Amino acid sequence: MPDIFTSHEPKKPEQVHHQPKEHHVQTHEPVHDQRPVPTPQTITSEHLATASSQYPDGGSIGLFSSFRMHPKGVKFVNQEKGEHIILFLRRHFITNVPWILLTILFSLLPIVIIAILQFSNLSLFNLSPQLSIILLLFYYLIIFNYALMHFIIWFYHVGIVTPKRLLDLDVYNILSHHLAETEMADIVDVSFAQNGFFQSFFDFGNVPIQTQAIKANFEFESSPKPAIVSDIITDLRPHRGHTPSNAHQKGRENNNA
Amino acid sequence: MPEFLIFLQENGIAYLFKGLLLVLIFVYMIFSFIVYNRVRALNRTLYLAASNASSTLQILTITSFLLAVSLFIVTLVIV
Numbered sequence: 001m002p003d004i005f006t007s008h009e010p011k012k013p014e015q016v017h018h019q020p021k022e023h024h025v026q027t028h029e030p031v032h033d034q035r036p037v038p039t040p041q042t043i044t045s046e047h048l049a050t051a052s053s054q055y056p057d058g059g060s061i062g063l064f065s066s067f068r069m070h071p072k073g074v075k076f077v078n079q080e081k082g083e084h085i086i087l088f089l090r091r092h093f094i095t096n097v098p099w100i101l102l103t104i105l106f107s108l109l110p111i112v113i114i115a116i117l118q119f120s121n122l123s124l125f126n127l128s129p130q131l132s133i134i135l136l137l138f139y140y141l142i143i144f145n146y147a148l149m150h151f152i153i154w155f156y157h158v159g160i161v162t163p164k165r166l167l168d169l170d171v172y173n174i175l176s177h178h179l180a181e182t183e184m185a186d187i188v189d190v191s192f193a194q195n196g197f198f199q200s201f202f203d204f205g206n207v208p209i210q211t212q213a214i215k216a217n218f219e220f221e222s223s224p225k226p227a228i229v230s231d232i233i234t235d236l237r238p239h240r241g242h243t244p245s246n247a248h249q250k251g252r253e254n255n256n257a
Numbered sequence: 258m259p260e261f262l263i264f265l266q267e268n269g270i271a272y273l274f275k276g277l278l279l280v281l282i283f284v285y286m287i288f289s290f291i292v293y294n295r296v297r298a299l300n301r302t303l304y305l306a307a308s309n310a311s312s313t314l315q316i317l318t319i320t321s322f323l324l325a326v327s328l329f330i331v332t333l334v335i336v
Contacts, residue, residue: 063310073306134332138282145321156299174295
């Protein structure tokens, strides 16, 4: 499986999936979860240790990385002191292929047009050479900006998982972005879905995260390794035995202590 | 026929084109400045210090803006 864009992580010794592989869409039902009820202490230590040991990683995030566990050198707004990032996600790099191809195509277009015009001894306008060069430079500047804009949208469209919360930074276009966050205790349900050939071949998909009714639902779109992402979030989530507010309250008390 | 009209008849298309190009480059210049500002704002929301990725993007956007300004000046003066 081509996996060149999912960071320089060392190969995992063994991936332990809690989800059966044959189902592409799966929902974790916490009601039937038979695991022991964790105390607030285990939310940040035991669960974190489980997630970390299964999927070891670490290091800095490159310009083209889309999946990184325990990244170094990442700072986000409202980050608390000592708040460690467990998972950093972007959309799979393969999702950039359409605009990259379009950029290449439009970059080659003037060359083709000039060649055709020269070959057929035709001229569209009687422009001065200076104006023609300016026009060409402007054209390539627009293409450069087009590519840059799409890259920026991909680059900042991220999902972050910390032991305490989830952050979802959505950049829809260059003029609008939206940052949402939720506490781990408020997560009700985590699932993942892979549809179609490309998502199956390159192992990426959507990870919808359902939160409590009054809050907006989250979705990590086109996330690489969605099964692992879903698994990590499920491991970090407090058990249903606690009411979310209780777990959150106790977690805060524990932090203060 | 007045000299002004003769001049326009001979160079009309070129000047019209230049004017149009100047307007377009000016609009592009404003847009690239908006992109630069947006990247600055996004860097405040999320900053990737380790690999200099955020700084690289900021440099690329400011380069794009400066190129647009240069092109505007060149079009205005030289052409």
